[in-house]
Amino acid sequence: MKKRYQVVIVGGGPVGMALAVDLGLRGVSCAVVESRIGVSQIPKGQNLTHRTLEHFYFWGLAEQLRAARIMPRDYPIGEITSYRDLMSDYWQAPAGRELIRKYFFQENDRMPQYQMEAVLRARLDALPNVTCFSGWTATAIEQDDDTARVVIVDANGADRITLEGDYAAGCDGGHSVVRSQLGVERRGTDFDQLMVLIVFRSRELHEGLKRFPERSTYRAMHPDHNGYWQFFGRVDVGEGWFFHAPVPANTTREGFDFHGLIQKAAGFEFSCVFDHVGFWELRTAVAERYRVARCFIAGDAAHSHPPYGGFGLNNGLEDSVNLAWKLAAKLAGWGGDALLRSYDEERRPVFQDIAENFIAARIKADNEFLTRYNPDRDRAEFEHEWARRESDLGDRFQAYETNYEGSPVIDGPPNGTCSAHGQHLFKARAGHHLAPQQLSSGRNVFEELGRGFTLLAFDADDRACEAFERSTKKFGVPFKLVRDSFQNGRLAYEAPLILVRPDQFVAWTGEHPPKDSDALIARVIGRSQ
Numbered sequence: 001m002k003k004r005y006q007v008v009i010v011g012g013g014p015v016g017m018a019l020a021v022d023l024g025l026r027g028v029s030c031a032v033v034e035s036r037i038g039v040s041q042i043p044k045g046q047n048l049t050h051r052t053l054e055h056f057y058f059w060g061l062a063e064q065l066r067a068a069r070i071m072p073r074d075y076p077i078g079e080i081t082s083y084r085d086l087m088s089d090y091w092q093a094p095a096g097r098e099l100i101r102k103y104f105f106q107e108n109d110r111m112p113q114y115q116m117e118a119v120l121r122a123r124l125d126a127l128p129n130v131t132c133f134s135g136w137t138a139t140a141i142e143q144d145d146d147t148a149r150v151v152i153v154d155a156n157g158a159d160r161i162t163l164e165g166d167y168a169a170g171c172d173g174g175h176s177v178v179r180s181q182l183g184v185e186r187r188g189t190d191f192d193q194l195m196v197l198i199v200f201r202s203r204e205l206h207e208g209l210k211r212f213p214e215r216s217t218y219r220a221m222h223p224d225h226n227g228y229w230q231f232f233g234r235v236d237v238g239e240g241w242f243f244h245a246p247v248p249a250n251t252t253r254e255g256f257d258f259h260g261l262i263q264k265a266a267g268f269e270f271s272c273v274f275d276h277v278g279f280w281e282l283r284t285a286v287a288e289r290y291r292v293a294r295c296f297i298a299g300d301a302a303h304s305h306p307p308y309g310g311f312g313l314n315n316g317l318e319d320s321v322n323l324a325w326k327l328a329a330k331l332a333g334w335g336g337d338a339l340l341r342s343y344d345e346e347r348r349p350v351f352q353d354i355a356e357n358f359i360a361a362r363i364k365a366d367n368e369f370l371t372r373y374n375p376d377r378d379r380a381e382f383e384h385e386w387a388r389r390e391s392d393l394g395d396r397f398q399a400y401e402t403n404y405e406g407s408p409v410i411d412g413p414p415n416g417t418c419s420a421h422g423q424h425l426f427k428a429r430a431g432h433h434l435a436p437q438q439l440s441s442g443r444n445v446f447e448e449l450g451r452g453f454t455l456l457a458f459d460a461d462d463r464a465c466e467a468f469e470r471s472t473k474k475f476g477v478p479f480k481l482v483r484d485s486f487q488n489g490r491l492a493y494e495a496p497l498i499l500v501r502p503d504q505f506v507a508w509t510g511e512h513p514p515k516d517s518d519a520l521i522a523r524v525i526g527r528s529q
Helices: 014-025 050-058 062-067 097-103 113-125 177-182 203-208 258-266 311-332 337-372 379-399 462-475 488-493 517-524
Strands: 002-010 030-034 079-083 130-134 136-143 148-154 160-170 190-201 217-221 230-234 240-247 273-283 285-287 295-297 400-404 418-421 453-458 479-484 497-500 506-510
Touching: 002 014, 002 148, 002 311, 014 030, 014 113, 014 130, 014 311, 030 136, 030 148, 030 160, 050 062, 050 097, 050 311, 062 113, 097 379, 113 130, 136 160, 136 177, 160 177, 160 311, 177 295, 190 258, 217 337, 230 258, 240 258, 258 273, 285 337, 311 337, 337 379, 337 400, 337 418, 379 400, 453 462, 453 488, 462 479, 462 517, 506 517
Parallel strands: 002 030, 002 160, 030 130, 079 217, 160 295, 453 479
Antiparallel strands: 136 148, 148 160, 190 240, 190 273, 217 230, 230 240, 400 418, 453 497, 497 506
């Protein structure tokens, strides 16, 4: 049996569902293949960034997502960092993502991944152009010049269907069948370290940590662990927890004192009930390419890493948003081949930077600190350096600013590169995320952005606006014009003309209309004139 869709998505986790939701809302027919029937109750993927909440806003799901929160809505999101264990005299409550809040339209949030998945699933079920094959497994991926084919079988292996699509996307996790069958390798840093994930319940731990200001995660930096983290995360406020820590390579679920391990990290004895014990390998890996002809990979299929800093799930969702509008544009006829190529050219360098220069580099820096400074050797020196570290977390959040300055479909600066390092600024810059600002109507710019390209025209003459309207009409590009005065907070953009992509990244800025608006529009949609 054969079934035809525009896009076949292998993997119905959050990344695959997000891709299907975004495509479905753009009128693209999709099939989503997911081998699981239910949803895992392991509380991973907790930290949802401001940017991720912007995605949910544009999908019409921001309030539904916040309503799914388990922790109280006003409970602080942030971390406590302590030396050796959580009862240490040396601890910090560093500033975190609140430092960059004003550069995004939405507040960040925190909840177990399964809560977020339920919100996406409900939205998927309401989209008539998306079909979900739950309990089916992809076994083969083939493609030719015109079609991508995914062979799926049901849980019993009795039924077999070939799903045909104009394109296919592998969102099927770290052991991706799609990536394997495409012959795509991954490379990165292997720390050769086994880690344990323990999910447990303990009211006594909650009571024992009341010495600290309210926070959602607690990290113990112990000199014996080579910079690898031991950290506790709240699932709720009262008794639900998860815990990550390094363990010996031969550790199994039987015969190891996991209770003793978490008590040592906490620094005091407490009773608890275990719900789950699992293991994972500490490594980073990024695929050598994110696209092979008509097939793409996204999320953990494209990149994997330790669960440090909330980089994984949030970047997987950014993959989906980046890919979705480009696929929809190509299928609608106005996006060019270069637009599809830009998915790899924009997203892969970003995660390479994250894996090596945020995650691996932080582990190395933590190890160097713990090796060099010790209060038992030189208390004054340790206390001086420990105090200097308090701004570390906030500095990293401020430096983490995804941008596509080097993208071929962005009118970026000469010699620009795509990376995860940048500055959070209100200035509108080609290749960077647009910062929110209030319009003279009282509405925010983000409330006025269209699903296609949007031109923000502040005190711009009719000639400038007409040039963009004419060029976008020529290429069939969905276009919205937002006019306002160049006053108040909008002056922070430092440009009266700003062309914004469907993913809220700036494609071009100028004080005057481009000399050739046709050439500019052709470039940002990946087409030649």
